Amino acid sequence: xxxxxxxxxxxxxxxxxxxxxxxxxxxxxxxxxxxxxxxxxxxxxxxxxxxxxxxxxxxxxxxxxxxxxxxxxxxxxxxxxxxxxxxxxxxxxxxxxxxxxxxxxxxxxxxxxxxxxxxxxxxxxxxxxxxxxxxxxxxxxxxxxxxxxxxxxxxxxxxxxxxxxxxxxxxxxxxxxxxxxxxxxxxxxxxxxxxxxxxxxxxxxxxxxxxxxxxxxxxxxxxxxxxxxxxxxxxxxxxxxxxxxxxxxxxxxxxxxxxxxxxxxxxxxxxxxxxxxxxxxxxxxxxxxxxxxxxxxxxxxxxxxxxxxxxxxxxxxxxxxxxxxxxxxxxxxxxxxxxxxxxxxxxxxxxxxxxxxxxxxxxxxxxxxxxxxxxxxxxxxxxxxxxxxxxxxxxxxxxxxxxxxxxxxxxxxxxxxxxxxxxxxxxxxxxxxxxxxxxxxxxxxxxxxxxxxxxxxxxxxxxxxxx
Amino acid sequence: xxxxxxxxxxxxxxxxxxxxxxxxxxxxxxxxxxxxxxxxxxxxxxxxxxxxxxxxxxxxxxxxxxxxxxxxxxxxxxxxxxxxxxxxxxxxxxxxxxxxxxxxxxxxxxxxxxxxxxxxxxxxxxxxxxxxxxxxxxxxxxxxxxxxxxxxxxxxxxxxxxxxxxxxxxxxxxxxxxxxxxxxxxxxxx
Numbered sequence: 296x297x298x299x300x301x302x303x304x305x306x307x308x309x310x311x312x313x314x315x316x317x318x319x320x321x322x323x324x325x326x327x328x329x330x331x332x333x334x335x336x337x338x339x340x341x342x343x344x345x346x347x348x349x350x351x352x353x354x355x356x357x358x359x360x361x362x363x364x365x366x367x368x369x370x371x372x373x374x375x376x377x378x379x380x381x382x383x384x385x386x387x388x389x390x391x392x393x394x395x396x397x398x399x400x401x402x403x404x405x406x407x408x409x410x411x412x413x414x415x416x417x418x419x420x421x422x423x424x425x426x427x428x429x430x431x432x433x434x435x436x437x438x439x440x441x442x443x444x445x446x447x448x449x450x451x452x453x454x455x456x457x458x459x460x461x462x463x464x465x466x467x468x469x470x471x472x473x474x475x476x477x478x479x480x481x482x483x484x485x486x487x488x489x490x491x492x493x494x495x496x497x498x499x500x501x502x503x504x505x506x507x508x509x510x511x512x513x514x515x516x517x518x519x520x521x522x523x524x525x526x527x528x529x530x531x532x533x534x535x536x537x538x539x540x541x542x543x544x545x546x547x548x549x550x551x552x553x554x555x556x557x558x559x560x561x562x563x564x565x566x567x568x569x570x571x572x573x574x575x576x577x578x579x580x581x582x583x584x585x586x587x588x589x590x591x592x593x594x595x596x597x598x599x600x601x602x603x604x605x606x607x608x609x610x611x612x613x614x615x616x617x618x619x620x621x622x623x624x625x626x627x628x629x630x631x632x633x634x635x636x637x638x639x640x641x642x643x644x645x646x647x648x649x650x651x652x653x654x655x656x657x658x659x660x661x662x663x664x665x666x667x668x669x670x671x672x673x674x675x676x677x678x679x680x681x682x683x684x685x686x687x688x689x690x691x692x693x694x695x696x697x698x699x700x701x702x703x704x705x706x707x708x709x710x711x712x713x714x715x716x717x718x719x720x721x722x723x724x725x726x727x728x729x730x731x732x733x734x735x736x737x738x739x740x741x742x743x744x745x746x747x748x749x750x751x752x753x754x755x756x757x758x759x760x761x762x
Numbered sequence: 763x764x765x766x767x768x769x770x771x772x773x774x775x776x777x778x779x780x781x782x783x784x785x786x787x788x789x790x791x792x793x794x795x796x797x798x799x800x801x802x803x804x805x806x807x808x809x810x811x812x813x814x815x816x817x818x819x820x821x822x823x824x825x826x827x828x829x830x831x832x833x834x835x836x837x838x839x840x841x842x843x844x845x846x847x848x849x850x851x852x853x854x855x856x857x858x859x860x861x862x863x864x865x866x867x868x869x870x871x872x873x874x875x876x877x878x879x880x881x882x883x884x885x886x887x888x889x890x891x892x893x894x895x896x897x898x899x900x901x902x903x904x905x906x907x908x909x910x911x912x913x914x915x916x917x918x919x920x921x922x923x924x925x926x927x928x929x930x931x932x933x934x935x936x937x938x939x940x941x942x943x944x945x946x947x948x949x950x951x952x
Binding site for chain 2 (some may be wrong): 355356386387388389390391392393394395396397398399400401403406410411663691695696702703706707709710711713714717718
């Protein structure tokens with residue numbers, strides 16, 4: 296029996312060394328990981344598909360106009376149907392019906408971005424076979440399960456611990472000695488690569504010639520708190536380092552953040568504190584104009600990679616180089632989106648996954664155009680990122696999902712919009728009314744219903760819901 | 763793990779639902795996948811909170827009414843299973859031209875809308891009931907006087923027998939010129 300255990304441990308150690316070497320001696324790593332992925336996807340393909348294939352995932356309906364809530368470029372909001380000319384003379388019942396329909400449509404709008412990532416086929420990431428599989432498929436499944444539990448899991452844990460030991464030792468070293476810039480640009484990628492081995496992340500880089508440079512800001516869409524390490528892992532040794540930013544965290548992530556700030560340039564801020572946030576913003580812009588690149592995730596929230604949420608516009612200033620980075624993942628091997636309640640549950644799931652496959656697309660530098668507002672520039676950037684990886688733009692910001700006060704604000708904006716539409720209807724009722732709404736023909740006119748009776752300032756409809 | 767749990771929907775169940783609602787297999791799988799992700803607690807049914815947690819529904823002025831109408835139609839107080847969920851969405855399929863007595867006939871769509879306004883479920887929309895709806899739609903953006911006028915006018919226009927309330931027949935007549943297909947239909951993906 297002992298020889299079996301010792302053989303197992305030797306195999307593990309061998310695999311650890313091979314993986315370590317193949318990652319740090321760069322050439323064969325790409326081949327090894329791609330061979331591994333094609334084996335996994337071949338095994339997966341033997342199992343029946345679970346979801347109808349189409350480009351719309353995870354939708355249940357066609358996203359048509361009318362009845363949906365729309366955010367304009369100027370950040371005003373309205374129900375799409377309110378701006379549509381064909382709805383000029385509708386009665387209150389009909390307005391209610393359209394609002395109603397908008398509500399039904401809502402079931403399929405923002406929320407799918409915060410589900411676990413969709414997979415069309417069987418991912419074999421389960422822990423028990425499905426009852427209707429045939430016997431050979433069940434046996435094959437158990438074989439893959441043993442591989443995940445006995446080989447993948449211990450290796451991942453070993454690498455994860457290695458990454459912490461590496462950064463821990465350097466962290467202690469950095470307390471006594473000031474690290475040179477050259478040293479720092481080495482630490483980032485090495486730590487990132489170890490961490491990626493620990494979480495099973497495989498990076499496929501595209502257009503590395505467009506990688507972010509100084510001075511400027513690198514902006515990326517956001518999938519998980521590990522995105523930072525992953526982007527670091529893809530840096531070239533001794534080339535440059537990102538200035539990392541992020542919200543202050545507690546627990547495991549907080550610990551990582553503390554170590555990180557010893558070893559590279561980092562800006563942490565408290566999201567809840569307005570004053571701190573403003574100072575943070577000034578810092579970021581200053582660094583971005585002279586130095587950097589600062590690494591930012593303007594969505595502000597992680598998504599499962601089915602759409603690009605609305606960007607926060609604050610950093611999209613004049614004279615700032617923006618380097619967009621588009622990340623897409625292949626959820627079939629393992630989902631990078633953190634949907635668990637606890638971070639350690641998330642890590643455990645990654646340890647048991649086949650891999651986390653990240654396609655990182657570096658996109659050419661962007662600058663704010665003449666006459667462009669921050670918001671327009673932010674939207675242009677986010678749509679560039681979305682186009683690069685084939686993701687639709689989401690009209691909403693993630694705060695609508697997480698933030699109660701944003702929901703209340705938005706609700707009031709919607710009510711304003713409906714009120715605006717109902718008031719002209721009122722004018723057709725009573726001739727003595729002072730309301731005049733005859734010129735209600737262009738798309739934006741519902742905002743400008745002007746009358747003493749309709750005592751609503753257009754500015755309230757143009758309330759910016761965010762920022 | 764993953765969305766593969768959609769396979770838990772058995773073939774015969776899919777077939778039954780498909781007969782009942784005219785949704786095809788792919789649509790049912792999509793709806794089921796959506797149902798599972800709405801069911802955050804994994805209870806196998808949806809509660810009011812599950813719906814109100816959907817932000818776009820929470821910000822809809824009629825969000826509460828919509829959720830209410832859902833549960834009234836499901837004839838449940840606070841639990842909705844997948845069959846009931848699909849049946850309700852079936853009302854929003856484009857109008858069926860083959861069968862008259864289906865979930866998505868013109869008349870059925872109108873009944874669905876009617877039920878939304880008939881708050882106390884007595885078969886009539888009263889002026890007071892409609893004012894409640896209007897009020898939740900506009901918040902404090904319209905004076906109560908203006909609101910009264912709108913409610914009065916809407917009821918008057920539809921109230922052909924002049925009893926001060928609107929029956930389902932009167933409602934249908936009032937909506938005669940309305941493009942119900944377009945206002946009460948959703949194009950579901952295949």
